[in-house]
Every structure is written in C-alpha cells, then in structure tokens.
Amino acid sequence: xxxxxxxxxxxxxxxxxxxxxxxxxxxxxxxxxxxxxxxxxxxxxxxxxxxxxxxxxxxxxxxxxxxxxxxxxxxxxxxxxxxxxxxxxxxxxxxx
Amino acid sequence: xxxxxxxxxxxxxxxxxxxxxxxxxxxxxxxxxxxxxxxxxxxxxxxxxxxxxxxxxxxxxxxxxxxxxxxxxxxxxxxxxxxxxxxxxxxxxxxxxxxxxxxxxxxxxxxxxxxxxxxxxxxxxxxxxxxxxxxxxxxxxxxxxxxxxxxxxxxxxxxxxxxxxxxxxxxxxxxxxxxxxxxxxxxxxxxxxxxxxxxxxxxxxxxxxxxxxxxxxxxxxxxxxx
Numbered sequence: 001x002x003x004x005x006x007x008x009x010x011x012x013x014x015x016x017x018x019x020x021x022x023x024x025x026x027x028x029x030x031x032x033x034x035x036x037x038x039x040x041x042x043x044x045x046x047x048x049x050x051x052x053x054x055x056x057x058x059x060x061x062x063x064x065x066x067x068x069x070x071x072x073x074x075x076x077x078x079x080x081x082x083x084x085x086x087x088x089x090x091x092x093x094x095x096x
Numbered sequence: 097x098x099x100x101x102x103x104x105x106x107x108x109x110x111x112x113x114x115x116x117x118x119x120x121x122x123x124x125x126x127x128x129x130x131x132x133x134x135x136x137x138x139x140x141x142x143x144x145x146x147x148x149x150x151x152x153x154x155x156x157x158x159x160x161x162x163x164x165x166x167x168x169x170x171x172x173x174x175x176x177x178x179x180x181x182x183x184x185x186x187x188x189x190x191x192x193x194x195x196x197x198x199x200x201x202x203x204x205x206x207x208x209x210x211x212x213x214x215x216x217x218x219x220x221x222x223x224x225x226x227x228x229x230x231x232x233x234x235x236x237x238x239x240x241x242x243x244x245x246x247x248x249x250x251x252x253x254x255x256x257x258x259x260x261x262x263x264x265x266x267x268x269x270x271x272x273x274x275x276x277x278x279x280x281x282x283x284x285x286x287x288x289x290x291x292x293x294x295x296x297x298x299x300x301x302x303x304x305x306x307x308x309x310x311x312x313x314x315x316x317x318x319x320x321x322x
Binding site: 003005006008011012015018019022025026028029030031032033034035037038040041042044045048049052053055056057058062063065066069070072073074076077080081084085088089 | 116119120123124127128130131132133134135138139141142143145146148149150152156164168171172175176178179181182183186189190289292293296297299300303304306307308310311312313314315316317
C-alpha cells in the first residue's frame, strides 16, 4: 500500500469552502447584475469543481496519467463547444 | 478469486505486477470513463449555450421562475454527500470497516434525499405552469417558444443528472453490501475509490447546472418558498 492517506481535515476544509461558495453564488443571484450573472456563476462553479476534482477525487494525489484522461476529456469538450458555438454565435453577423 | 480472500491477504489480478499498479489502473480506467461522461453532458451544455446566447433575455426570465431555494438546498445536500463519500474512501483506506459502512450509507441516503427534493421541486414547477406540454400557459410569456426551450433544457439536463444519481445510489448500495462482507481493506479498496469518483463526478455536473439553470436571472427574495 503506497497510496498516500489524506487527512480528513483536508476534506473538511474543502467542504467548508464549497458550502461558502454555494452561499456566495446563490446570494449573488439576488443582486441585479444583469448579464454578468452567467460569468460570475460559472467562475464560482469552476472553482468549486476544481476543489472537488483536485481533493475529493484525488487528482492531486493520484497517478499523473489521470491528468491525461481529464485533459483529453476537457480538450474534446473544448472542440465540441468551440466549433458548435462558432456556428451559432456568428449566424447573425449578416444582418449587421 | 482475489476477492474471496481476506483483505489482509489481497493479491493482485494476474495481469498486474502489484496491488499499487492494479489500483492505478482502476482509477485511470474510471477517469477515462468520466472523460466520455464529460462529452455526454457536454453536448447538452453546448446546445444550452447556443440558445442561451440567442435568447438571453427569455432564458433569464424563465430561470428566474425556478425554485432557487430547493435548488440551493439540494446543492448543499449533494456537496455533503461528496464529503461523506470522500471520508468513506478514507475509512476504507485506513481499514475502518464500521465507519466505511456508515459513511457509504450516509452518502446513499443524502443522494436519495436529493432525489426527494428534486421530485418536490418538479411538482412545484408543475403547479407554477412551468412544464411544457403538460402545464404551461403561453399567454403568460411574451416569447413562449423560447421559454419552453429553456424549460426543456432544464428538464433534460436535470433529468440526465437524476438518472446518473440514481445509478450512483445503486452502486453505493452495492458497495455497502460488499463492505459489510468485509471485502475492503487498506490493501484493496479500488471499488470504493472508483465508485467515489463517479459520485463526485455527478456532484461536479450539478455544480455547473446550478448557475446555468437557476442563477442566470436576477431573483427576488419574494420567490423563496419550499
């Protein structure tokens, strides 16, 4: 057994941060920010997801090969989003 | 054959050099599977993004009607289940059998609680005329078609998430059965670790669904109700 034992205190700290960020993001939705809501919400969500992936899912502690798998997944997600949205976002251009 | 042995005599399957290599292979396999899951949800996120960009205002109006209180509470419930899951993997790793069973059971229970709240929320959506084709009044909206499009994204995305959570709860029950038989210990707990990865992934999807579905429009305190 060579896998590192992560102290539960790490999990409790991450959990506290996740709950804090949840209250923050829901709280901000009551502030009239208009179109900024999506950007703010996605930024906070990305931080929360990163905390879960790095600590709860042990990406930080596990084999480096795992970075390759999630990296490939996100890279293909990037292609999916970029090529789809490049089409939809530019269809209106001819009206200008 | 390995699984029939007491955990203190765990031996790797014959294709692996040692238990550590077997463990790394198991988690890597789980991550590869999760990469494909990113793309399943990714297609929905791409479709959502395209139409949200086109019909920004209508999506914001419809989003403002969703029950942010239940959505928020459910986020807390799911994050808590991720904590008990992470602590469960830790318990398996350090060989605390009873704690492992209790933590896995708490994880499954919190997942079930999420589903109950989600059902309550769907019923609330129904009462608020937010279900296209079943309970929806086009006269309430200036652009009913666009609002229905948002709601369909809402049901398909939360629905696919609920299907994943249901599978995850089933896996958790399976892990509880194995844990009670004493199949896991410090040398061998790959199934718990891999189930945990799936559980956390379902949590991560919800982390992104919360802002995209519930938080894109400005809410009013008056909307808060259960």
